[in-house]
Amino acid sequence: MSLEIAFPAPLAPPARGTIADAVFTDLRRAILELRLSPGTGISEAELARRLGVSRQPVREAFIRLGRIGYLKIQPQRRTEVAKISVREVLNARFIREALEVAVVRLACDRDAGPLIERLTDNLSEQRAARAADDRQEFHRLDDRFHRLIAEGAGCGFAWDLIGEQKAQMDRTRFLSLAFGQPAVYEDHLAIFDALKSRDGVAAEAAMRLHLSRINDHLFRLKQEFDQFFDDTGEDSANGEPVGTGRNG
Template structure:
């Protein structure tokens, strides 16, 4: 197991608890595939590498197991869970059902403030795309969708989506190697529909955007077959 993806310095930052810091580091490393699907990971080794006690690492492992990123097995090695094909499909279904409703609701409201926030967000996406900063692009992609939910008065919907998309997030990050331009253009189309308060156009743009994950799944399963778990796929 390589722990180069984890930085001991990050656990010294005064943000939340030590367990929060360890969790954030591990989650980001797994999401961005710096800790690869199927790799073994040791509580003791992580604690030693980060210079922390095992308790915050144990807490972080528990949270990651509940999220679906780790498989913790008593008396056996803990491992990074492979990307579940079925869970990716499930997450796409949930996202589409919720986000289409959310974007339609947004178009029924006063969108002035939301438009300003989305414009600023799109600038950050564009800047990240120019430098191929996939970490920042992924964060701003999520922020774009969160802002729409917030602007629609449906912040709770984004919380539900965020809880369900762990497996999809790794696929999304992999796809940024080739998919950033299309994601950005999709976001622009969604933005323009919201700005015009055109619910039908926003509905179509959101469905088109979220539907791309199906094509990405087909492509990435061929290129990175070893990262995927097809056992539950229909």
């Protein structure tokens, strides 16, 4: 299967980092946004040729993508984009809920003035991205919304920890933006209102509801795109099957 991805050819020298960093970043984004769908074969040699670089930086990028579960690297066989692991999506949701519910409560206990200003701007940008159905930008702003809350609570490190765990969840989130943008935006407004009023109980409840939606999204997406998902171990993740909609 040929590689269909909008890479420049050859790859321009990166402003920061290494060629391997640039390949990793662009390829990760293409996989996250399903421009390279699960099961797509990808050739280290072909990609290096198209980018006009040696195979070494491409190999390094492939190894990193394998570590986060985006590539299935099989020695002496083709490398392909890995399926979305249902188990890892649910594990990431569990980690996010444990950390972000605590973070949003802390944010309510601090001076929220600067945070509210940043979130106001972010929500305005989300609204524009939603109106334009710009899913790439909406996804970026969604992540930034949560990072801003963590930083506003003095817990930026918590978002860094989450970022290391949510690679599979990100693909599911992006796929769900075809129908889920209105609910995501309304959830963000509810979290924002609770933060603005410094209502910790309401903020926790709004965050739990927001993060629990991934269960229902998984159920719907698996019905429509079952070929994209790996169900191995899904029922044991967090002690509940996909689609229950329960928090926990």
